[in-house]
Amino acid sequence: MKATEFRTKDTAALNKELLDLRKAQFSMRMQMATQQLTNNSQIGKVRKDIARVKTILRERGDAK
Numbered sequence: 001m002k003a004t005e006f007r008t009k010d011t012a013a014l015n016k017e018l019l020d021l022r023k024a025q026f027s028m029r030m031q032m033a034t035q036q037l038t039n040n041s042q043i044g045k046v047r048k049d050i051a052r053v054k055t056i057l058r059e060r061g062d063a064k
Contacts, residue, residue, distance in 0.1 A: 003052050011060065018053045021046055 006014065025046045031037035 001049055001052070003056065006052055006056050011057070014053055014057055018050065018057070021050045021053065025050065 006017070009017065025043070028037055028043050028046065032040070032043065037043075
């Protein structure tokens with residue numbers, strides 16, 4: 001997802017998105033450990049999305 005799409009969301013939606021992304025990242029790490037993950041580039045995309053969401057929350061002053 002692009003940063004502009006994240007910026008249109010409110011804080012509650014961003015926090016939910018961050019939680020969902022972290023769950024997805026955990027799931028992918030487990031799949032990679034058991035060699036079930038076929039597309040390794042997904043992990044990098046999720047990590048960058050997490051960074052984007054955290055950056056936007058930080059800019060707004062809503063970071064935890």
